[in-house]
Amino acid sequence: MAERPENRIFGKRAEQHVVILASGDKIRHMTIRPWMAAATFCVAGMFTVGYLAATSYLVLRDDLIGATMARQARMQHDYEDRISALRAQVDRVTSRQLLDQQVVEEKVEKLMQQQLALSERHGKLDALLNRAETGGVSADVPLSDEKPVTDGRRADATGAIDAIMGSTGGASQKSASLAYAATSESVADRADRLFSKVTLSLKDLEHEQIGRIQSLTAGASETANAIQTILRRSGFDVAETAETDTETGIGGPFVEPETFTDPFEASINDLDDALDRLDSARRTARKLPFGNPSPGAGITSRFGNRTDPFLGRLALHAGIDFRVGTGTEVHSTAAGTVVVAGRNGGYGNMVEIDHGNGLTTRYAHLSRVLVKVGDHIEAADAVGLSGTTGRSTGPHLHYEVRRDGKAIDPMRFLTAGMKLTTYMD
Helix, strand or coil, rough: CCCCCEECEEEECCCCEEEEECCCCCCEEEEEHHHHHHHHHHHHHHHHHHHHHHHHHHHHHHHHHHHHHHHHHHHHHHHHHHHHHHHEEEEEHHHHHHHHHHHHHHHHHHHHHHHHHHHHHHHHHHHHHHHHHHHHCCCCCCCCCCCEEECCCCHHHHHHHHHHHHHCCCCCHHHHHCCCCCCCCHHHHHHHHHHHHHHHHHHHHHHHHHHHHHHHHHHHHHHHCCCCCCHHHHCHHHHHHHHEEECCCCCCCCCCCCCCCHHHHHHHHHHHHHHHHHHHHHHHHHHHHCCCCCCCCEECCCCEEECCCCCCCCCEEEEEEEEEECCCCCEECEEEEEEEEEEHHHHHHEEEEEEEEEEEEEEEEEEEEECCCCECHHHHHHEEEEEECCCCCCCHHHEEEEEECCEEEHHHHHHHHHHHHHCCC
């Protein structure tokens, strides 16, 4: 390599530093000039001076570090307080959900008890309404399956339980939102609202049922009183004939009566008593000869003193005579047992029926007897055919009613029977 010429003015020229960078087959040269070294030294000096100045400032100003640490501590406390508040709110929500669940369970239990009570009432009402319908006393009493509709829901215990349980199922989905903001209506509030609506509806239904049952009771009592009044005017009393009633047997040990505080139960018992009175009055009326032995036939001679058609002098006519032709069916006026069936002096062919309580009826001047002694006869059964046998001036039916062997006016029973027709069925 050729030597560079010397500087003749300043002397020998300084040699420059060269940095050689080799990478594989490639070689690069970078000449380090004096200004570059000076710049590098200046930058390093400035960084060193700045670092030393900053370090000295921080060492001398401890309050800045303390403030920073205090700020960090405050931030940490704030976060911890926030977390504690959120935990407390979650605990409150959880506790409220547990309380709501307990309230809902209590409401459901009460509704189940009301549902059971409705089922029991349905059975009692069904039996009584069947009795009332059979007895001819009617009233439109809604049963437990006829429930009023409130806000689109049937006001029964089952529907309310489904609604309440449905609202409980969505409670878990609302728990997250409840942790930050309270909802407008909780599960317990909704259950209480539904329970209140159902309770009010059931109370209204109960009041309506009690009103209808009381109306039914009043109707049965009025009918029973009317029948008893007619029987008393005929000389009979329901209690008097009930003593010898052998169709039904009842009994049992004596137990003090139960006191009812529930108005519905009291009204049910009142209706039952009224229907019992009505049944007893009707049973008594059916045993007495209130029927007509020859319906549609005219009366030719009434009960009482009259001129005897054979002797021409005053005599007692112990019955009434019906204008009927020979061969007309003669019917029993009440149920009973045949005690006479055949020829009987001036009566001619006669049938006598014992109805109990010392009461008998006689059907005389028959052309033919259709029954025999000992036969049990129901009301309106044919006992013979009319005629003119015995002490008779022509075809007719002689009909008598006797009590303890003494003749009484049959018209009292015929008139009472026409009045009882309205109340018997």
